[in-house]
């Protein structure tokens with residue numbers, strides 16, 4: 464059951480909305496103040512946050528800002544009044560998933576909630592705010608996968624730092640979350656940081672925080688990711704991207720279990736387990752462009768290798784079946800079998816994007832399916848072509864041009880969403896403008 468946090472200070476209003484959402488099958492917790500809402504977000508509980516803009520101790524933008532810091536893919540819907548429409552637009556630009564205006568129309572609210580929870584795009588599916596959702600976690604049955612699962616279960620209850628190695632899309636963040644969930648810290652926060660996405664000059668302030676005025680641009684006090692992860696787990700993805708100065712600060716924080724915010728003289732005690740991940744082997748050595756050896760050993764108290772899909776072809780079937788079920792549930796479809804031809808194509812493809820790519824391909828095919836079968840013509844042309852090079856697949860699906868496929872995909876998605884263009888664009892993973900251009904090009908307007 465999806466978990467929704469509602470932050471609204473008007474008690475009677477809050478009760479009405481809470482009851483309505485609960486009646487529609489969601490679990491709801493309510494808070495009246497920004498600070499209470501933020502502590503619930505920090506605990507990693509909600510899948511979705513609905514927050515009023517005007518609150519007694521801050522506003523909905525503070526909540527949005529915090530939620531996006533905890534996880535860049537957090538889902539937040541802002542409630543505004545008609546006169547605050549500019550704020551709503553700003554919120555969308557900042558990363559809110561939607562906004563609704565007061566007085567709230569319950570059906571509109573429910574649509575916004577369903578739509579927000581159905582979206583699981585690439586970065587968005589770095590799963591929401593809630594590390595509880597490991598029911599989405601699929602275990603492979605190959606020997607390599609079994610070994611990996613054994614290692615995860617062994618290491619999780621200890622407090623050792625873990626280094627996860629694996630190609631892109633193999634599920635490093637999924638595994639990190641699972642370790643957290645199986646650990647004694649499971650009630651604490653799970654904070655994920657993509658070290659590859661933080662500009663190097665901001666890395667130290669993002670990780671350790673800063674005090675107001677400590678450098679140009681430090682207009683307020685900032686809590687860093689380390690402090691947010693206190694009592695829980697800090698997941699450092701793409702750790703090899705950290706610059707030498709930040710590496711040194713990280714080493715110190717791990718060794719001494721304290722941090723000092725930039726510009727502050729006082730130390731803060733921190734109790735966080737570090738799980739780091741990399742998709743390229745870290746090059747140890749002290750010099751620029753290399754990774755500190757002492758830090759490497761601190762992070763690598765135990766390492767877990769996630770095999771690529773190519774290395775475990777026996778697992779493909781399980782993942783395909785499970786992704787079909789997940790896509791059925793999310794897209795309200797009922798695909799229940801896959802043709803031999805489609806299955807062969809998937810088996811022969813090399814899956815450079817690993818589970819992420821497989822999941823996207825399956826979701827797209829399920830979305831396009833008009834019967835309960837997943838057939839070869841629902842697969843992207845590149846995959847069909849690449850597979851046909853390895854094995855001759857006697858079918859005319861390769862003949863269909865890429866453009867024709869794209870047109871059909873857009874047309875079918877528009878029909879699925881009853882011509883809701885923003886929903887169509889979201890499902891296709893493109894922005895609205897690109898959708899309009901393509902619709903015009905294909906004469907679909």
Ligand SMILES: Nc1ncnc2c1ncn2[C@@H]1O[C@H](COP(=O)(O)OP(=O)(O)OP(=O)(O)O)[C@@H](O)[C@H]1O
Nearest residue numbers: 588589599600601631632633634635636637818819
């Ligand atoms: N064990 C799993 N069960 C189900 N789905 C999975 C599993 N592992 C990964 N996925 C899917 O693959 C996607 C990629 O996973 P994840 O983000 O954890 O990979 P990653 O290795 O951290 O990627 P990157 O290298 O880009 O950081 C996830 O969004 C999820 O949908």
